[in-house]
Amino acid sequence: MMITTHSPVTVRPVSPADYDDVARITRDSYLAAGHFDDAEHPYMIRIQQVADRAAAAPVWAAERDGKVVGSVTLAVAGDPYADIARGDELEFRMLVVDPAVQRGGIGRALVQAIIAHARTLNGINGISLTTGQNWHSAHALYESTGFVRVPERDWLVPETEIKLLVYRLDL
Numbered sequence: 001m002m003i004t005t006h007s008p009v010t011v012r013p014v015s016p017a018d019y020d021d022v023a024r025i026t027r028d029s030y031l032a033a034g035h036f037d038d039a040e041h042p043y044m045i046r047i048q049q050v051a052d053r054a055a056a057a058p059v060w061a062a063e064r065d066g067k068v069v070g071s072v073t074l075a076v077a078g079d080p081y082a083d084i085a086r087g088d089e090l091e092f093r094m095l096v097v098d099p100a101v102q103r104g105g106i107g108r109a110l111v112q113a114i115i116a117h118a119r120t121l122n123g124i125n126g127i128s129l130t131t132g133q134n135w136h137s138a139h140a141l142y143e144s145t146g147f148v149r150v151p152e153r154d155w156l157v158p159e160t161e162i163k164l165l166v167y168r169l170d171l
Contacts, residue, residue: 007065009109014059014071019050021068022061026050029096035132047094057081060113062097062106070097070106072114076124084153084166088125090118095129095138107138111145118171125171130155130164142167 014022026047027039036044053059057079062070072095075082085091092114097106118127129147131138146169153166 009069009106010063011060011110011113012063014050014054014061016051018061018068018071019054022050022059022071023048025068025071025098026094026096028099032099033132033135035135053081053094060110062110064101064104064106068098069101070095070110072096072110074114074117084128084130084155086126086128088123089128089168090114090121090124090126091128091130093130107141108145111141115145115169115171127169127171128153129167131167133163133165139165139167145169 027044030036030044030047031039038044039048047053050059053073058074060072060074061068062072073081073093075085075091075093077085077087077089077091079085081093082091083093095107095110097104097110114127118124127147128150129142131142147167148169150166150168153168155164155166156162157164
């Protein structure tokens with residue numbers, strides 16, 4: 001019998017050396033999940049501009065065995081990358097894991113690091129996030145880490161019929 005174990009995941013702020021990896025992982029994750037048809041969609045182009053994102057918001061990388069395998073962007077109300085954060089919430093966005101290593105605990109490690117970080121922030125009493133309506137594996141991850149649906153905060157992507165779901169974790 002063979003038992004497979006995963007090496008630990010380190011979650012840390014991105015560095016400029018990580019930008020290309022984070023852009024690739026973001027692109028590949030969104031495309032593999034079927035969120036967009038191609039990488040040339042205006043939103044896809046925007047989220048692949050990791051240097052710009054990191055200049056405006058905290059962006060973290062998940063690293064395993066010296067390789068970047070995931071990332072996430074954090075925001076509080078009023079930040080350029082905040083979509084739904086209320087005054088007492090930390091919001092996270094664009095949580096992605098390299099499709100080649102998904103289902104290996106990387107997304108969970110990112111969420112747990114976010115929760116631990118949020119608990120250290122003054123005035124933050126909850127964590128919020130937006131997710132796609134059909135992103136069932138993401139829903140399962142968020143629910144298994146204590147997040148609950150807040151359907152009254154769901155919203156439509158401007159100028160589309162795409163409904164996004166909101167989850168929140170009270171701290």
